[in-house]
Amino acid sequence: MRVRSALLYTVLRLAAFLVPFGLMMLIPILREYYWLSAIFAALIGLSLSLLFLRRPLEDATAGLAERRTPRLSDEQVEDAAIDEPPAPTA
Template identity: 70%
Template sequence: MKARPAIVYSVLRLLAFLVPFGLMMLSPVLREYYWLAAIFAALIGLSLSLLFLRRPLAEATSGLPEQRVRRTGARDDADAEDAASDALGDDTAR
């Protein structure tokens, strides 16, 4: 996984929260209830990221399976289960 897509995604997620929060803090009512503004900003940020940040999320997570295999040397789950059943001599799994 490259660091740049993950950083871009993280910054965009932070902006999706901070911009609505900052706009709501301009309101005198929500300035008094900052916790309510934070909840609303979190819900707005979640909605915005689900709608508009799919591609940056896909770019940030595209290399994770290959990186896991390289780091741990693990194979696919099905291959690992087959190897474990072969080691036990269990032919009922097939």
């Protein structure tokens, strides 16, 4: 897995939440109801990530999918080629 792409996506997602949350905490009424600010910031962060973070998400998931696919060793490939029956000739 490419650690850089996963780390970049994580940092951008955190920024998409923390920046709106910080801006809302500047408003006096929302400072009292910090839980409401957190809910709004989560909704804004989710919306921003769906709109603008598609490419970093694809890079991170491609790295995860690449890591999950089993890799065959040379010996396994050779054994599979030997075990296959010969193709019928016409």
